Amino acid sequence: MSSSSVEIATGRSRRSGLLLVCVLVFCVLLLSAQAPGGGKRRGSLLQSWILSVAAPVGRAVLLVSRGVSGLADSTSEAFSARAENVRLKRDLTAKNQELFRLRAEVSQAARERLLLSGGAALPNVQMAAPVLLIESRAGVQSALVGVGSSSGARPGSPIAVPEGLVGRLVTVGATVSRAQLLLDASAAVGARIVRTQELGVVRGDGRGGMRLNNVPTTSRVAAGDAIESAGIDGIYPRGVAIGRVASVAKGSDLFLEIRVAPAAQFSRLSDVLLLAPSPAIPGAAGGGRSGGP
Amino acid sequence: MKFGRVALLLVAATALQFFVGGSSHRAAWPIDCFLIATAVVARSGNPSRALLVGGALGFLEDAFTQELLGMNAFAKAALGYVFAVLSVRVALGGSWAVGGALAVASLVNDGIVALLSVLLMRSPLVLLSREDLWRAAATGITGGIVEAAREFPWREWWKRRLLRRLR
Numbered sequence: 238m239s240s241s242s243v244e245i246a247t248g249r250s251r252r253s254g255l256l257l258v259c260v261l262v263f264c265v266l267l268l269s270a271q272a273p274g275g276g277k278r279r280g281s282l283l284q285s286w287i288l289s290v291a292a293p294v295g296r297a298v299l300l301v302s303r304g305v306s307g308l309a310d311s312t313s314e315a316f317s318a319r320a321e322n323v324r325l326k327r328d329l330t331a332k333n334q335e336l337f338r339l340r341a342e343v344s345q346a347a348r349e350r351l352l353l354s355g356g357a358a359l360p361n362v363q364m365a366a367p368v369l370l371i372e373s374r375a376g377v378q379s380a381l382v383g384v385g386s387s388s389g390a391r392p393g394s395p396i397a398v399p400e401g402l403v404g405r406l407v408t409v410g411a412t413v414s415r416a417q418l419l420l421d422a423s424a425a426v427g428a429r430i431v432r433t434q435e436l437g438v439v440r441g442d443g444r445g446g447m448r449l450n451n452v453p454t455t456s457r458v459a460a461g462d463a464i465e466s467a468g469i470d471g472i473y474p475r476g477v478a479i480g481r482v483a484s485v486a487k488g489s490d491l492f493l494e495i496r497v498a499p500a501a502q503f504s505r506l507s508d509v510l511l512l513a514p515s516p517a518i519p520g521a522a523g524g525g526r527s528g529g530p
Numbered sequence: 531m532k533f534g535r536v537a538l539l540l541v542a543a544t545a546l547q548f549f550v551g552g553s554s555h556r557a558a559w560p561i562d563c564f565l566i567a568t569a570v571v572a573r574s575g576n577p578s579r580a581l582l583v584g585g586a587l588g589f590l591e592d593a594f595t596q597e598l599l600g601m602n603a604f605a606k607a608a609l610g611y612v613f614a615v616l617s618v619r620v621a622l623g624g625s626w627a628v629g630g631a632l633a634v635a636s637l638v639n640d641g642i643v644a645l646l647s648v649l650l651m652r653s654p655l656v657l658l659s660r661e662d663l664w665r666a667a668a669t670g671i672t673g674g675i676v677e678a679a680r681e682f683p684w685r686e687w688w689k690r691r692l693l694r695r696l697r
Contacts, residue, residue, distance in 0.1 A: 253577035257611045260585050264604035268650055271598045287593035291544070298548035306553045370551030372595035373560075374602075374665075375644035376656025379595045381551075407597065415594070422647075422654045423597075443656035504557040 288410030289385070295369040295413060296383060303507075333399035337510070338362070340476070363389060363511045366396075369413065371506060376422035376443025378503075380404070384511055385412040393472055396509040401478035401500025402426065402466055403509055419479070420445055420503055427470035428479055430456075431463040439464065439479055439497060447480060449495035456493060458485055464497055471515050536571060536583055543567035543587060547594075560661070562636050562669045564591050568606050569632055569673060572613030584610025596643075598650060605642035609635050625681070629674025636666035 314320045366384035384390045386409050394406045396416055404418040417424050422443030429436055430452070437452040452458060462482040468475025478500040488494040546563040550556055564587040572580035588606030592599045613635070640662045647653040 250577075253581070253611070253614075256578050257581050257607065260581055260607045261604060264585070264600040264607065267600040268598055268604070268646065271600070284593050284599060287590070291590075291594070294541075294544060295548050295552070298545050299552040302549045302552040303554075305549075306555060309555070368552070370548055370594060371556055372551060372591075373661045374595065375640040375647065375662065376653060376659070377596060377643070377647065381594055417597075422656050423651065443654060444659040445661060505554050507554050 284408050284415070285410045288381070288408065288413045288415065292383075292385075292410065292413040295381060299367060299369050299383070330399065337397075337399040363394075363513055365508050365510050366390075367508050368506045371418075371503070373420075373445075378418040378421040378424075378441065378443065378445075379407075380416045380418055380506065380509075382406065382414050382416050382509060382511075383412070385410045385414055387411050390414050390511060391514050394514040395473050395477075395512040397477055397512060398501045398506065398509055400502065401480060402473060403501050403503070403506065405472055406511075416509075418503060419447060419499065419501075425470070426473050426479065427467040428464050429467040430458050430482070431465055433457050433462070436467055436469065437495075445503070446483075447497040447499055449482070449497050450492065452493045452495055453491060454487065454493055458482060458493065458495060460484055474512055474515065477512075536579070539567050539570060540583070540587065540590075544590060547591075557661075559668050559672075560665045561672045562639070562665060564588065564602070564606065565609070565632065565636055565639060565669055566673050566676065568610045569613050569628070569635070570676070572610050573617055575614055575617050577611050577614035580610035580614035581607045582610075584608075598646075601643045601646045601650075602639070604646065605639040608642070609639060625674040625678035628677040629670040631670075632673035633666040633670025636669045637662065640666075 310319075310323075314323065364384065366382045368380050369383050370381040372379050380403075382396065390406055390409050392406055392409050396403045396405065402419060404416045404421070404424065406414045407417045408415040418441070419426060419439070420441040420443070422441055424441040426439050427436065428439040428449060430449075433456060435452055435456050435458065437449045439447050439449050441447055449458075449464060460482050464479045464482065466473040466475055466477045466479055480497040480499045483496040483498040486494045543563040543566070546561075550559070550561060550563065568580065568584040568587055571583040574580075585603045585607035588601075588603035589599065591602040591606075596602065613631070616631070637658070641657060644653075644655055644657055648655050
């Protein structure tokens, strides 16, 4: 190799090294600017724009994806009794939806009673929305949901399925929003054990499971107990199923170590129901479908 | 790799990510399309292009899935650079080597994102979860298959097939 070609190669290598440093420094600066405690988050506005721009691609691909999934399903059904199973599942889902609606109506009545006594609001279902994408990486469990500010969604709006609570919207674009799932390592929800009426905090473990924290060792909680949202966190409504106690063990301190099996099937989510945001969330007073950002 | 091809790859990776992530069978084969696309660009041996494409794809991934923009961009830019340097200097070859490198890169990506989450958001550290390992395996195997398909002498195979038919 001649000396000139060696010089060119060295120069190119230096340039790419310098570029790498620049890109990494830019990322660090961008992250620092958005980190909690660093003032107003500029990233969420940018993120909201990107979500809005990507929405048509996401919806189009979702249609294809659902079509291919449906085709694969129906092919395999031809060789088994799966069609019957699917029909039964559909029936069950319809029944669950009916149950969910009735529960929402009961909650609504309770809400009115609570409002009369100056209490907090309870949930009401706003609309159904398709799940465009679910990502699970390094403890972060998030979903892209096909609903946005144009249809009344707001940051903090809880999302659920008939089986139970799923998470909440974090970043809202015009037609697409990003949601934090309950399985996320940073997610937490105020919870109540239905049988014993004890309160605790359900946290995602970032590995597909959840834990119920802050339940004292004197508690009578047992495996199989149902857990629902307590409505004490200012985000999630009261009385929505979260899961069931999978195991109870003595913790290292005064609290039990309780593992919770989620009620919602997160790996099979295809559509979610958007609930009205809690009045505790700024700008959500009165709930309902009012306005966008 | 030409700019047009890079742009096409970017769009294809995004569409594929939505295709897999939007399917109800998403957990069956959870490939990291953005990482594979970064590796494809890095395979051409231009570190600058690889790190820029990696950064752009990571940025897009952050916008779809992360609380903070820049975590995956940081990881994928660094990985793109390392991939490009490796492909030039170490003559990384063979579908097994590429698949293994992609699987390791997927875990490294997860590790960087987890560490940045701990540092910037005080999230709990989640490393090597079952989902992370499964994605690393799926990404590695898919990358290996792509590399094997790229290296396969399709033209010769087609000619031989035609000759066999003529005989």
